[in-house]
Amino acid sequence: MSTRRKVGLAGAVVGAASAGVAAAALAKRYAVGRIRLRPDLEANEPFGELRGRRETVTTPDGVRIHAEIDGPDDAPLTVVLCHGYCLTLDSWHYQWRDLRESYRLVMWDQRCHGQSGRSEDCSIDRLGEDLALVLDELVPGPCVLVGHSMGGMTIMALADRRPELFGDKVRGVSLISTSAGKLAELTLGLPALVSKVVHKAVPSAVSVMRRSGNLVDRGREAGTDLSFLALRYLGFGDSKSVSPTVVDFVESMIRATPSEVIADFYPALMSHDKLTALDVLNKVPTAIIVGERDWLTPLDHSKAIAAAVPAAELTTVPATSHLVQLERPGVVNDALRELLKRAERGET
Template structure:
């Protein structure tokens, strides 16, 4: 017992020292996610309100210098991932502010949006939510959809439900750090569990923990040393500023464990490779970090084979939060996508 206690104590001390060293001199965590736009609330299914923000061009750009939103300029609509919120797009928002109209929103049960019934915690429902967001906030004009992780899956769900929109209203798509299926979520818990066992143990473990969500939330609260280390390991591939880790950790810690448990079964069951066809009609960019531990780059390569016209962009050494870790590369890829999408849409219009 004494030896065990000593080992635990030593582990805690080491953990604290590692975190303290990573955080030493770190600044800027509070600045990340600090950009704000015009707040909108969108009712979906009659009982859930989604929180959204719209960045119009006029408030941020000199209209005399061409800052107005022209009819043929696409609106960028950003769809965030599992356990995150709209603030995760900080660097993309900063890069395109004043250049393009942009729409951001918190997925149901995430961020500042309402909690929904557990039966509606599905990827298909998120696809229907995205349609409502488009109808309410981008009723006219071309749209370029940008999805990260579960946000990419949301876009695929919309493509399955309304393929006719792709090439009409939707003129470009970016799928970042995501997959159309084949995930093995239990591997996040342990890489040594065989798939046949893990596919049973993973969901049962999450379901069991969900019976005491308050206890789990206290253990994983934002700002905890364990949370910081886990986020650093699974969200990033290279060393990044500690402020980036804290920023993501705060978003993860702010998402109730009940919400994580409700959405978790989606990832094992997801299979939308067959519905990627509509994306071949429009400029599509598929981007992933080569050290992504959650949706590995192999998933992006497989999707690119399903959509031969897509542009595959690999960020060497980056992890799942490539939108932060390699913001410049992501932003350059989005600019290329915008240019191609608007050129192609312009040719169709003429």
């Protein structure tokens, strides 16, 4: 083949590839644009603007944990809200707004997240010890623990390390979109072969994030249409009704989480196994809440928790995914209020 023909062929290939990339980008932009043009009932919701009395507790390994306290100090119970992986205490927006008039609330940023300090110890057991410290220093009376995703795992770690707290200080527990273990086996709803490839690729990606976190973060700073669509697909179930403002709110929390933090916690999540610790929760009223379409901590994981805690109330929320507390806050808040009433009555 002549040089001229080779150059022409190469140019054609590059041109076709460029056209394909441009077409994909245009389609993606069009899809996001259509989503944002839909009526958005949450457009004026003040996400991230609720504030309480700021407190700081310092862990034995020197990490400063940021917390905020709101609600009446003479309330019968304190509700301690433990957020999930890559989120912050602001992810409890609707629960904070709904419960602050009736209950004393303690929201806290888990280590390395939000306004809390960084640490090299990113284990779930350490998070459980942090929660114990929060209870010791910021919760003088009885409380109910509420955990979403990694926050639920934090509660399980506390149950494993400090079982004597349950039934006395801890009067109730809610585990939302969480798992007691085997997260490494997730398929994310993908075909088996594709899921296998993804699981093989993730450790390498995590390694890059750990080694080159600053470079990766610079690429994440502005946010992208792709991250918006991915979050909307993985984090929310009812794609037609979810608020773009809510998606943007969550995406901003995830984007603000340093890449090194994402990488450092990933192995702890994959190796998490606290199924044997769940028996402690039989001492107190327990509410398990999960989205029917949760791909990240699927329904089967909540069913496994419910099997280990037979007295627990399992609420499955239709057409909803991992961020159920933001996607269907009314359903979640109703379940939490029922749990709080049971805890006040001293039920088990």
